Amino acid sequence: MKPLTVALMAADVVGALLVPTLAARLLNGGTAAMSFHTMTVTALQMLAASLVAGCCAIGAGYCCSVLAARVAKDMRDAIYIKSLDLSVYSWLLTLVFLMFVCVNLGITKILAGKNLEVAAARQEAVGHLTGAVEEYYQGRDVIKASNREDGSAERVRGLTEQVRSVAQKADFLTNCINSIIRMFNRFSQAIVALLGGGMMLQGTMSIGVLQAFFQYMNQVGEPITEASFMINSTQSALASAERTFAMLDEPEETPDPAHPNVVEEPVRGRVEFRHVRFGYVPGKPLMKDVDFVAEPGRKVAIVGTTGAGKTTLINLLMRFYDVDTGSITLDGVDTRTMSRHGLRREFGMVLQDTWLFGGTVAENIAYGKPGATREQIIAAAKAAHADFFIRTLPKGYDTVLDNEANDLSVGQRQLLTIARVFLADPAMLIFDEATSSVDTRTEQAIANAMNALMADRTSFVIAHRLSTIRDADLILYMEHGDIVEHGTHERLLEQAVAYAKLYDSQFA
Numbered sequence: 001m002k003p004l005t006v007a008l009m010a011a012d013v014v015g016a017l018l019v020p021t022l023a024a025r026l027l028n029g030g031t032a033a034m035s036f037h038t039m040t041v042t043a044l045q046m047l048a049a050s051l052v053a054g055c056c057a058i059g060a061g062y063c064c065s066v067l068a069a070r071v072a073k074d075m076r077d078a079i080y081i082k083s084l085d086l087s088v089y090s091w092l093l094t095l096v097f098l099m100f101v102c103v104n105l106g107i108t109k110i111l112a113g114k115n116l117e118v119a120a121a122r123q124e125a126v127g128h129l130t131g132a133v134e135e136y137y138q139g140r141d142v143i144k145a146s147n148r149e150d151g152s153a154e155r156v157r158g159l160t161e162q163v164r165s166v167a168q169k170a171d172f173l174t175n176c177i178n179s180i181i182r183m184f185n186r187f188s189q190a191i192v193a194l195l196g197g198g199m200m201l202q203g204t205m206s207i208g209v210l211q212a213f214f215q216y217m218n219q220v221g222e223p224i225t226e227a228s229f230m231i232n233s234t235q236s237a238l239a240s241a242e243r244t245f246a247m248l249d250e251p252e253e254t255p256d257p258a259h260p261n262v263v264e265e266p267v268r269g270r271v272e273f274r275h276v277r278f279g280y281v282p283g284k285p286l287m288k289d290v291d292f293v294a295e296p297g298r299k300v301a302i303v304g305t306t307g308a309g310k311t312t313l314i315n316l317l318m319r320f321y322d323v324d325t326g327s328i329t330l331d332g333v334d335t336r337t338m339s340r341h342g343l344r345r346e347f348g349m350v351l352q353d354t355w356l357f358g359g360t361v362a363e364n365i366a367y368g369k370p371g372a373t374r375e376q377i378i379a380a381a382k383a384a385h386a387d388f389f390i391r392t393l394p395k396g397y398d399t400v401l402d403n404e405a406n407d408l409s410v411g412q413r414q415l416l417t418i419a420r421v422f423l424a425d426p427a428m429l430i431f432d433e434a435t436s437s438v439d440t441r442t443e444q445a446i447a448n449a450m451n452a453l454m455a456d457r458t459s460f461v462i463a464h465r466l467s468t469i470r471d472a473d474l475i476l477y478m479e480h481g482d483i484v485e486h487g488t489h490e491r492l493l494e495q496a497v498a499y500a501k502l503y504d505s506q507f508a
């Protein structure tokens, strides 16, 4: 088998080396004067060489697998014969030895189970600690203002102590297995020596046989010790895998359709909610029947008390959640038949929680449109009334913001996100309470930027301050998840019900 394998490998290598040489000859023949006959022969030689090399490679692969299987088989046979040898020397000593092997395997099983438990506990403790540290770091200002530094430090100390305690247990369990198994191996050697010595005294066993028995015991015992250690040390990886799989097993959002519908370009921006019913918790509907149309280019304002369902309406529009019954259409296309990516591409969002990342001001603005030129970025910033303050920053557009953009005010961050949307130039807009936490002058700047952005785009504006939405084409007043009043500002004031009361409470 071995010479055949070597011959096949050699033929494979020769064939593989021959192909490029023949190809070079053929190509040179195309430029130099070579007869068509010679070219055909060379091409056929190339084909033959490829065929031979391929067949030889397959044959060599087959031979290698035969050899590997044979080696494994021979090893198994040898081990079996060796165990027979052991019992040939003395069945009593073999029994004692096998009993200790079983004890070792039992110990490994128990310790591995315990180790898995502790490894899972360690990961949970580390998770709690990381969560708490992140939470406290984000809320550090509130913690300081409430004089609760000691309390938070105490909780973190408690969690680090928990991590230390379980980590210590886990490390101990991983490391002690070798010593325990070796200890039992020595016990077995002592007992075998005792029994073997007795047999020697009785003259039923020679010293040579006892020595051979000891050697065999070592040969079998060492791999068992190693295997126990390996099994035990893989438990923490197994615990991670269990957590990973538990996460992977969580129900996923419904997959996008295989052939998603697309909205005809240019997008007009007509959005229709048709008898939408939705609840975050199954069996507990929040929206029972939401039904309205946002005509292209119009400004739709969504108002209502806290918890009324305004953000939920946007969540459904963007398909962060899917409706239970009813439908939402964009230019007549049911959004559930579109891909989420295709749908969200058409919207630009400005939220109260601005999100800026560690990078320059220019990079942050360009986030919605990778590859935008510097001129486009500056034009977007100007349109968003952000240019004037960006120029006052130490390095202008190249000022690097830290991860949380702490070096900017809330209003400035808001203007940057508006500039980002300007640059992305989506067909439709969503503003969720974009101006509720800034002073009146900044609010005016943001309102100007928003109005410029909203011109000719269908926009959804959620606002607590009704001053910003008086000019909306449609105002939806929500309560307990549903729209209870809708119309223009004037019409709703005339009706003098919920919206009018809310308006009076702000401006009376």
Ligand SMILES: Nc1ncnc2c1ncn2[C@@H]1O[C@H](COP(=O)(O)OP(=O)(O)OP(=O)(O)O)[C@@H](O)[C@H]1O
Binding pocket: 280, 281, 286, 304, 305, 306, 307, 308, 309, 310, 311, 312, 313
């Ligand atoms: N992810 C969620 N899981 C379960 N319930 C939720 C979830 N998000 C919101 N809710 C509940 O749905 C209701 C509507 O919440 P929503 O965020 O839409 O209110 P909102 O009108 O935007 O309020 P606000 O003016 O305070 O922003 C609330 O009762 C809220 O507790």
Ligand SMILES: [Mg+2]
Binding pocket: 310, 311, 312
């Ligand atoms: Mg909200």
